[in-house]
Amino acid sequence: MVVALQREQQMALAGELLATFSADQFSGDDKIRYYQLKSADHLFHQQPLQALVVLRTALQHAAQPAQTQLFTQSLQILQQLDEVQTAEVGFMFARTELNDAFSLHKAQQALEEGDEAVARQIAEPLISDAKILAAKFGAANILDQVYGQRWQQRAVGVVLPLTGRYAPFGNLVRPCYGCNWSIDG
Incomplete structure (x- = not known):
């Protein structure tokens, strides 16, 4: 029902309905979906940092396929933040699963600004150190762009x-x- 309301762009009503539930009432994929809906509700209320906190909690409970979705959702939120909020995310989520998303976002920003050295410096450690597989693939894509060839070939x-x-x-x-x-x- 909440998903249908969100699809119909009735976010306020979806948020009210979602508030009647708690994460403890769900398990498995339903719990992950609850966290995704809760994150979307925070975004609707212009609370991107709270949305990221909810996604971090979801990442702790998620298996590999769901981690990719949550990671992608986190990257989309990071792209909407200003510099101050981005710096706060870097501080808040250091040494967590979302640090991979933050690092990948910073590497992508550096690449877009033409600073390939910084992009490479951020992306190379992600290949081996990232906790989430999608972050490793994202880092490899950035390195492909930096070097102009497939990273695996090098x-x-x-x-x-x-x-x-x-x-x-x-x-x-x-x-x-x-x-x-x-x-x-």
Whole structure:
């Protein structure tokens, strides 16, 4: 019913109906949907930071498929914020799941402003450190734009043993490629 009211742009009535429920009354996907509706209600009342707090709570309860939706919804909210609110989000959600969305948003902003070095500096750690898979894909897309090629194509390398037990194999292969090799270790 609340979803239907929101679709019909009757947000005030949907908010009143939603206020009669609590998160404890739901479980699983229904609980996630409740949080999404609650977040939309906060946005209707011009409370984007509260909407993000609700989405953070939802992310804690969500499985992978729902996390992508919640993450995308968080990014959409972040795009609507001014600089002061964005800075507040960075402080409020540091070391949480929403920090990935904040970092990706900042990297995208840097890329749009033409600052590829900052975009790269923010996006590269997200590839390995992000808690949400959608953030990793978003960071890879930013790096694709920065480098002008697919990020995965750049990240391939070869490690050959040049010391120890397998050194004869490494020394056999080394001259075949005509590359400069170094011994790290």
